[in-house]
Amino acid sequence: MEEEEATADGEESPFTAETYAAEAMAADMDPWIVFDSRRTPRSEFDSWLESNRPSQVCRFGDEEGGVSPVGWIAVLGMNHCPSSGDSTGLQESWEKLLASGRPVSFQTVKELALNHGVLTGKWLMHLDSGFKLDHAWECVARAALDGKISLVKVSPHNPKAGGKQVICAYNQNFTEENEVIRLDSVIRATGVKCALSYKPDVYTHLGIYRNNRWKLCPTIYESKFDLECVPRRSHIVNKVTNLEVT
Structure with a gap:
């Protein structure tokens, strides 16, 4: 499920960060349904989208029907390149940091991320399963197909997750604020208006989820779309500094 712990931010959640980390790892390990726009003809996209609507794909499959579990549904953009950071080294440095007793803060984690090149991050959209989710997914999936986003993924329907699903849209470097805003x-621009929250992948690697013992907020930006102002725009707040960045 990823942090992405499919509850929207602000809702109290009964689980520990460790539970979420274990669920995220399980989803990553299960088979993904992937449309790779670098290899698959664009003409096949519409029927792929139609037959893999996230509200209709079951996270745990159907053993009797011979349908295997699905971890994520993803679209790789033309410019997608797999993240190249050293996650093993990151893990070792993290263990050392914890053993040293030094306080864990956003800055110490950011330092580790820069040292080990684990810099990708993602905007998260938590939506109720159903038409709205499928529509939002189609919007960002098409943006990836058009080369505007390098990778988007959506969690399949999980009856245990309280009816919420999460869409993740990735960028290369969470330390570049302009890139995050872009x-x-x-x-x-695709028409998605729900609240978004932004999480660096280094948090996912290190198990920094909701209810973590370092009391770190699991997301570092939040974006709310202002329907009142003209032209319409997002208000983005940096959760580390509590300052608006737009």
């Missing part, structure tokens, strides 16, 4: 405007 990805938000790409998502907004």
